[in-house]
Amino acid sequence: MAAAMGGRRRLIIYEPFRSIFYAPQFVALHGGDFAAEALDVEVVTASAGVTTTAALMDGHSEIALGGIMRSLDVADRGGPSLVHFAEVNSRNGFFLLTRQPRPHFTWTDLVGTTVIDFAEAPTPWQCLLTVLRKHGVDPGSVRMERTQPLSDALAAFRAGHGDFLQTGQPFTEALIADGTAHLAASMGEATGPVPFSSYMTTQRFLRDGRDVLLRFTRALYAAQRRMARAEAKEIADVIAPAFADIAPDIRQRAVARYLAQHTWARDPVIRRDGYDYLRRILLDGGFITRPHRYEDLIDTTIATQVMGRS
Missing domain, CATH: 3.40.190.10 (Periplasmic binding protein-like II)
Known part of the structure; x- marks a missing residue:
C-alpha cells in the first residue's frame, strides 16, 4: 500500500565500486524488491571525478552506499552530516x-x-x-x-x-x-563484527524524502531476510546480471565464503556498539581526529519503523 500511495519513483544509487560484497543491493535490484516498492533504481559506480559523498552533496544522488568512514571523514573536515540509515555489511569483506x-x-x-x-x-x-x-x-x-x-x-x-x-x-x-x-x-x-558498509543520505533528504527512504529500506530488508534463508547458488544466480564478467563458479564461491562468515547484515539497523568499534578503529589509525557522535551520523528510525511493520 505504501508503495502505491507514493507512486513510482526513479532513484539513482551511487556505489563506491562494483563488488559481490554488496550483494544485498543486487538481490533487491534483480530479485524484484525495489520494483515491489515502486522504485526504479539505477546503480551508478563512483569514479575519481564523482565520489559517493560528492554525489550526495552535489545532488547527483539521493542515496549512496559506502562505509561510515566516508561520513566521518567529511565531518572531520567540517563538512555536512551525511547520515547512514541502513546497514548492508556487518563484517569486513576483505x-x-x-x-x-x-x-x-x-x-x-x-x-x-x-x-x-x-x-x-x-x-x-x-x-x-x-x-x-x-x-x-x-x-x-x-x-x-x-x-x-x-x-x-x-x-x-x-x-x-x-x-x-x-x-x-x-x-x-x-x-x-x-x-x-x-x-x-x-x-x-x-x-570481528563491524558496520562496514551502509546506505547514507543527506540531512535534507532524511527529512523530505522519508517515504522514499522507507520504501527503499523495506526493499533492502526483504532482500536481507531472503538472503538469510538462501543457499549460495541462489544468491549467486540472482545477482548474476550485475556480475556478467565473473565465471559462475567463482561468483558462487565468493558468495559462499561471505555467507559462511556472516558478512551481510540480517537487518538494516546500525547499532551503537558497532559504530563505536568502527570509530575506535579509525581514531586509533589516525584516519579521524575527533570522536564524532553516533547520533550525528546514524539514523535508526527508518530501519526500526520498517522492521516493526514487516
Whole structure:
C-alpha cells in the first residue's frame, strides 16, 4: 500500500565500486524488491571525478552506499552530516592472501614482509592496522603499499611483487582458484563484527524524502531476510546480471565464503556498539581526529519503523 500511495519513483544509487560484497543491493535490484516498492533504481559506480559523498552533496544522488568512514571523514573536515540509515555489511569483506601456503599462519608472519593493500578505500587498511596491534605486531614492521589501483595491484601480485595481498571478492576466489595465492586470513573473521558498509543520505533528504527512504529500506530488508534463508547458488544466480564478467563458479564461491562468515547484515539497523568499534578503529589509525557522535551520523528510525511493520 505504501508503495502505491507514493507512486513510482526513479532513484539513482551511487556505489563506491562494483563488488559481490554488496550483494544485498543486487538481490533487491534483480530479485524484484525495489520494483515491489515502486522504485526504479539505477546503480551508478563512483569514479575519481564523482565520489559517493560528492554525489550526495552535489545532488547527483539521493542515496549512496559506502562505509561510515566516508561520513566521518567529511565531518572531520567540517563538512555536512551525511547520515547512514541502513546497514548492508556487518563484517569486513576483505581477505589477506599469501603467495606461499602458510597452513600455520600467525600475524607475526607479516613482520618484514610487503603487503600490497587495497587503495580504493581506507577502512580495510585501518582494520588491518587494528588486527596487527591486537596481535602484538607493530604496523611499522610491515611494508604496506597502498598506491596502486586495484587492477595494477592484482597485476603486480601476479607478476611476483609482494608477499601478501589484501583484496576482496571475486578476486580472492580467482587468485586461489588459479594457484596464484593462498588464503592466509579472513579479515572479516579477524576484525570481528563491524558496520562496514551502509546506505547514507543527506540531512535534507532524511527529512523530505522519508517515504522514499522507507520504501527503499523495506526493499533492502526483504532482500536481507531472503538472503538469510538462501543457499549460495541462489544468491549467486540472482545477482548474476550485475556480475556478467565473473565465471559462475567463482561468483558462487565468493558468495559462499561471505555467507559462511556472516558478512551481510540480517537487518538494516546500525547499532551503537558497532559504530563505536568502527570509530575506535579509525581514531586509533589516525584516519579521524575527533570522536564524532553516533547520533550525528546514524539514523535508526527508518530501519526500526520498517522492521516493526514487516
